[in-house]
Amino acid sequence: MIDSRFVVAVFSAIVLMLSLSLVVLFLTYFERKALARIQQRKGPTRVGYMGILQPFADAVKLITKEDIIPARSDKAVYWIAPVAVFIPAFVIWVTIPVARGVVLENLDLGLFYIVAVSVFSVLGLLLAGWGSANKWAVIGGLRAAGQLVSYEIPFIMSILAIAVLGQTLNLRTIVESQSQFAYGLFQPLGLFIFFTSGLAELGRTPFDIHHAESEVVGGPFVEYSGAHWAVFFLTEYVNTFTVAVLTVLLFLGGWNWPTMPFEGLAHTVLSMMWLLLKTVIVIWLIFWIRGTYPRIRIDQLMTFSWKFLVPLSFINVVLTACVVFYGLSLWFLSVLSVLILSGGFWLMKKSAGLGSEYNTVTIVSSRELMENVQPIHVADKDVS
Amino acid sequence: MKLHQQVGYDPDSVDLMINMGPQHPSTHGVFRLVIWVDGEKIVKSEPHVGYLHRGSEKICESERYNQIVTLFDRLDYVGNLNNELAFCLAVEKLMDVTVPERSEYIRVILCELNRIASHMLFYGVYGLDAGAMTPMLYGFRERERVQDLFQRVTGARMMHNYIRIGGVKEDLPSDFNNRMVTLLEDLKRGVEECDQLLSGNEMFLARTKNIGILDAGDAIDYGVSGPALRASGILEDVRVTDPYSIYDRFDFGIPVGTNGDCWDRYYVRIEEMRESIKIIENAMKDMPNGETLAKVRRIARPPKGEVFVRTESPRGDLGVFVVSDGSDMPYRVKVRAPSFANLQALQLMLEGAYLADAVLILGSIDIIMGEVDR
Numbered sequence: 139m140i141d142s143r144f145v146v147a148v149f150s151a152i153v154l155m156l157s158l159s160l161v162v163l164f165l166t167y168f169e170r171k172a173l174a175r176i177q178q179r180k181g182p183t184r185v186g187y188m189g190i191l192q193p194f195a196d197a198v199k200l201i202t203k204e205d206i207i208p209a210r211s212d213k214a215v216y217w218i219a220p221v222a223v224f225i226p227a228f229v230i231w232v233t234i235p236v237a238r239g240v241v242l243e244n245l246d247l248g249l250f251y252i253v254a255v256s257v258f259s260v261l262g263l264l265l266a267g268w269g270s271a272n273k274w275a276v277i278g279g280l281r282a283a284g285q286l287v288s289y290e291i292p293f294i295m296s297i298l299a300i301a302v303l304g305q306t307l308n309l310r311t312i313v314e315s316q317s318q319f320a321y322g323l324f325q326p327l328g329l330f331i332f333f334t335s336g337l338a339e340l341g342r343t344p345f346d347i348h349h350a351e352s353e354v355v356g357g358p359f360v361e362y363s364g365a366h367w368a369v370f371f372l373t374e375y376v377n378t379f380t381v382a383v384l385t386v387l388l389f390l391g392g393w394n395w396p397t398m399p400f401e402g403l404a405h406t407v408l409s410m411m412w413l414l415l416k417t418v419i420v421i422w423l424i425f426w427i428r429g430t431y432p433r434i435r436i437d438q439l440m441t442f443s444w445k446f447l448v449p450l451s452f453i454n455v456v457l458t459a460c461v462v463f464y465g466l467s468l469w470f471l472s473v474l475s476v477l478i479l480s481g482g483f484w485l486m487k488k489s490a491g492l493g494s495e496y497n498t499v500t501i502v503s504s505r506e507l508m509e510n511v512q513p514i515h516v517a518d519k520d521v522s
Numbered sequence: 523m524k525l526h527q528q529v530g531y532d533p534d535s536v537d538l539m540i541n542m543g544p545q546h547p548s549t550h551g552v553f554r555l556v557i558w559v560d561g562e563k564i565v566k567s568e569p570h571v572g573y574l575h576r577g578s579e580k581i582c583e584s585e586r587y588n589q590i591v592t593l594f595d596r597l598d599y600v601g602n603l604n605n606e607l608a609f610c611l612a613v614e615k616l617m618d619v620t621v622p623e624r625s626e627y628i629r630v631i632l633c634e635l636n637r638i639a640s641h642m643l644f645y646g647v648y649g650l651d652a653g654a655m656t657p658m659l660y661g662f663r664e665r666e667r668v669q670d671l672f673q674r675v676t677g678a679r680m681m682h683n684y685i686r687i688g689g690v691k692e693d694l695p696s697d698f699n700n701r702m703v704t705l706l707e708d709l710k711r712g713v714e715e716c717d718q719l720l721s722g723n724e725m726f727l728a729r730t731k732n733i734g735i736l737d738a739g740d741a742i743d744y745g746v747s748g749p750a751l752r753a754s755g756i757l758e759d760v761r762v763t764d765p766y767s768i769y770d771r772f773d774f775g776i777p778v779g780t781n782g783d784c785w786d787r788y789y790v791r792i793e794e795m796r797e798s799i800k801i802i803e804n805a806m807k808d809m810p811n812g813e814t815l816a817k818v819r820r821i822a823r824p825p826k827g828e829v830f831v832r833t834e835s836p837r838g839d840l841g842v843f844v845v846s847d848g849s850d851m852p853y854r855v856k857v858r859a860p861s862f863a864n865l866q867a868l869q870l871m872l873e874g875a876y877l878a879d880a881v882l883i884l885g886s887i888d889i890i891m892g893e894v895d896r
Contacts, residue, residue: 173655176656177655177656177659177660178659178660178663179659273538273540274540276538277538277540277559277562277877281562343653343654343655344653344725346653347878350653350878351547351548352547352548352650352651352652352653352881353548353653353877353878353881354877355546355547428655429655429656430654430656430719431653431654431723431725432649432652432653432654432720432723432725432726432729433652433653433654433725433729434725434728434729435728435729435876435878435879436562436876436878437562437876438728438729487724496722496727496731496785497789498779498780498781498785498786498789499753499777499778499779499780499786499789499790499793500777500778500780501775501776501777501778501793501797502757502775502776502777502778503773503774503775503776504759504761504762504772504773504774504775504776505773507757507759507762507763507776508762508763508765508770
């Protein structure tokens, strides 16, 4: 006799897997189209109507490719790395609600669980870098470790401020308590920190230093091919989706804000659509940043985290706690947040010496140069 | 003082030696840079060239003069016309040929267009080196426009073989003027768009400002030329200081940097594109009608002697030295390739840089391996 809970668990895991895969397939298409739009190209157009089936063609191509394992690699580590990256990205979804009733397990410690699981992803990248027996991969893996651990702190601290504001760690309750005003309105500072460090956690432009094509040739993934690489690829997009959804749930009111007046089935369906719409907007922002920004250097990345985001995130938590404890108006918090955020930007702009006076190139007229400089004449031809 | 002396390092004991290239995505060809890194900092670097050596100079000795023009196309394969021009100028000087006015103008117009196309390639690739994807597409869009025109005029998009000894291959097509009007409009807009997309970006500034500084003294000592030299603050442009063809008839600006860092080298090229457009506009205004090819024997036999000509190619001071023994093939051809000379300063600039900077520094001197290895 099989336990019915076991059957439900397996069934929901399969459903989750399938829906996440679908989301990823859609995201790759969406990203290619979005980038193409920014870059004045058309993107995929051949496979299916407007290239809509391109992700499936890509998937088939990746799966049927030869899976090369480098001769000198540490086989076990090399094999396990994609799995170690993929599992946390997948398992995190156990407690993320997409509508009031649509969640696998509504944990009371939901936020804590998410934070705990997401930290694991750095392990897989490090394993991949080490197992590949490739110097570029090692450098990439170490970069990933440094980067992900550094940005974990502001990431968690901004989540903590939300927990203070919502007085709970349960994601559904957090969303429900944003029915009047989204927390992003009270905490623009927190939203900025969460989104920025989320980008860094994802390794997305401008923080894509650990798999920077032009520097470390793909970093930890340099030796991977075929299905193994596909798993990394899948994970990257699942994570992108996760961060976007979390941004919406924590800061933009999830399905609840500004209003969701329906009940029953209509509520569930419309909630999911509303959440997805908001998520797509956040993801579009991520793609937009990818299309326009260059990447920053590792020391700048670390400076940005430790000297800018971390102090700001601590200030954010203390500020939120004070406002909540003394029962002040939450709008007071949002005003302070905006002030601190703009102050931080001003400081950053000032300290990096990136004022408007960046142009150090002057133009000299050729007439002027000709008059002032004695022309150097090469000896005339010598016919002997 | 070198970095490893400052920090008391013995470079042979540093943990990680990495081969950057010849199969690295951002070495711009088959260039190999061996670097020793301490974490992310470069302690020592060693460039290796020669992977694209085809013996072009030696092949020249067994080809007739007008066949050699095609070999020069393949040296700097991004600035083809400028290379053709350099060789043809050398042979014309040896033979005392006067080139028809019209073909002088055609040469200048096409060479400046070629410069824009080359700098647009630099712009795109430099964006990619810095990690931005979009500049690549913007740069190539403008480059395609120029290449489409080249295709119409010369019949080829890259290896033109259009500039001949004594003039140019054939007259311009009838719709040339109309196409140029639209092309120049598009290019002007394109340069502004490219400039706005990348130049002032805070992250780009943070990545390129004060990186890979090459001061004026070192630049001269290493024989650096072209935009890289001007970025270091030296006013030197062969088009002006040793004018060839009809460049002395035009008034144009020469962009000069102050710091000699990566950003200056980048922006000098952007400004140069604007100035090239000005030259082309003036040349289009004054272009006379008439012959395009002087009366030269089909198989050129320059008199005995030797000649050196230098021109300003998109990468810098391109010198061509030809020795003739009076036959229909040169006795010796030597090319002073600007990329090769500029590359020498790389080691100096890499001192104390980060691994990520190495890519940007190498990108900022804009080497073409076909020219470095010849």
